[in-house]
Amino acid sequence: MQIEFLKVLKPSDVAVSSARTCYFPNGLVKVEDSENWARKDDLLKSIFKSGHHTTMQHTQITMLINGMSRHLIWRLLHSHSFYNSEQVSQRYAKMKLENFVYPKNSDKQEWQKFYGDKFNDYEKLIEILTPYIKQKLPKFKKKEAKKKAQEMARYILPVGMSAYLYHSVNVITLLRYISVAQHLPEAREEAMEFAKLIEKKLLELDSSLAPLIEYAKKTKPTFPKNDLTNIKKKLNIKDECVKVFDIVQPLDYEINENYGDILRNSQMFYDGAVLGGFSSYMKLSLSADAQNQRHRRSFAIRPKINLNRDFYIPPIIKANKEALKIYEKANINSYDFIEQQIKKIDFSEAIYGLLNSHNIEIIERNDFSSFHHKAQMRLCLNAQEEIFDITYAQVEGLRELNVKNIDKFLPPCSIRAKLNLKPICPEGNRFCGVKVWKLDFKEIKYK
Numbered sequence: 001m002q003i004e005f006l007k008v009l010k011p012s013d014v015a016v017s018s019a020r021t022c023y024f025p026n027g028l029v030k031v032e033d034s035e036n037w038a039r040k041d042d043l044l045k046s047i048f049k050s051g052h053h054t055t056m057q058h059t060q061i062t063m064l065i066n067g068m069s070r071h072l073i074w075r076l077l078h079s080h081s082f083y084n085s086e087q088v089s090q091r092y093a094k095m096k097l098e099n100f101v102y103p104k105n106s107d108k109q110e111w112q113k114f115y116g117d118k119f120n121d122y123e124k125l126i127e128i129l130t131p132y133i134k135q136k137l138p139k140f141k142k143k144e145a146k147k148k149a150q151e152m153a154r155y156i157l158p159v160g161m162s163a164y165l166y167h168s169v170n171v172i173t174l175l176r177y178i179s180v181a182q183h184l185p186e187a188r189e190e191a192m193e194f195a196k197l198i199e200k201k202l203l204e205l206d207s208s209l210a211p212l213i214e215y216a217k218k219t220k221p222t223f224p225k226n227d228l229t230n231i232k233k234k235l236n237i238k239d240e241c242v243k244v245f246d247i248v249q250p251l252d253y254e255i256n257e258n259y260g261d262i263l264r265n266s267q268m269f270y271d272g273a274v275l276g277g278f279s280s281y282m283k284l285s286l287s288a289d290a291q292n293q294r295h296r297r298s299f300a301i302r303p304k305i306n307l308n309r310d311f312y313i314p315p316i317i318k319a320n321k322e323a324l325k326i327y328e329k330a331n332i333n334s335y336d337f338i339e340q341q342i343k344k345i346d347f348s349e350a351i352y353g354l355l356n357s358h359n360i361e362i363i364e365r366n367d368f369s370s371f372h373h374k375a376q377m378r379l380c381l382n383a384q385e386e387i388f389d390i391t392y393a394q395v396e397g398l399r400e401l402n403v404k405n406i407d408k409f410l411p412p413c414s415i416r417a418k419l420n421l422k423p424i425c426p427e428g429n430r431f432c433g434v435k436v437w438k439l440d441f442k443e444i445k446y447k
Helices: 011-021 040-049 070-077 108-136 139-156 171-183 188-205 207-218 229-235 286-292 321-342 347-353 368-378 385-400 412-418
Strands: 002-005 060-069 084-087 162-170 242-248 277-285 299-301 359-367
Touching (some): 011 040, 040 207, 060 188, 070 084, 108 321, 171 188, 171 207, 242 385, 277 286, 277 385, 286 385
Antiparallel strands (some): 002 060, 060 162, 299 359
16 A cells, blocks of 8 residues: 655644634734744644644645555545545446455465456456447447446455545544554454554654654544444334435525535535434445445444345346346355455455445435435436435435425436526536436436
């Protein structure tokens, strides 16, 4: 794994200068005024140990990360709300065989064979699905058939596949990464490697952060024991993939340009929508949740991985016998392989053999303002099919319960058409080809 920090001011200088400014009567304390200030390190430790961490959130670190597993990105980097990321897409970029993470203390030859077999299955699916999908696409979209095939084939790639990304967080979040790394339920060794790289880079950037890093390393956080069994029993959940519950009706609010414009000013001017909300039980694949968790104001609990043999099958693969045979065999082989590996290496490491298709269960909480944004993004026909279906099911559940403004939970083009905003479709040359804004909600189906 490799990490590079983009150049920033020293976090300790910024933190101390901002803290001093709070009590300084003669104007702003400039960053350069704290660089060689005699009491800098003492004040930094004092404000940190007293929990005044906002002073350390002014420094945003942008990292260029290469070689981190998809699973660790899901479990650590994107499991909270204090980040921004742009990473290589498995939907649109063709994956490469050499981009895999190998578990510590594993038999590399065994894993090379496993990864190689799954990658061959991935390529076979692309080959089978490309002409099949091409027949079903409208003329102006046929050139995208291979990318659509890649999108479906990626479900049988293992979560041990690595990625590269831009990732931006503040200093406190970096310290939290260092703190929680050794307590993750999966990919723990890789997380600790990441934590050591962060420590090294932070000290190269600013040696004054050393006592803060040592504090983070000595903390003992615990991973939450999120057992969903009792929740499912209470909600009488059996075969459902989505169920909404614990609904709090919002105060009156208006769907206006704050919601329809691309600036999403509803995130700046809060209205009655934020005072209402709901929870959702959701069963979805690791692949879909990797997209789902990018909605950082849709908070969710994500329990430890359960190795029950439950995996998602995309409808287009279900409809193709040749593709389905490869897909099902790949998933069964994955579970067999992991069970064999658990006898040799820690479960935390064997988890890299899981496929993107593996189903997990989460509980998510949304306020209605945040969910309006999520619904618009994920009800767009350019969205990933599985997350489209899940979001659609959430909206259907809310419609059945007569939530206020539920008729406005629509794709972006439908909202913009109602508000007379131009262009109606904001996607430009990525327009899906369907005039969704002319359809009733029940007519909006993934193509």
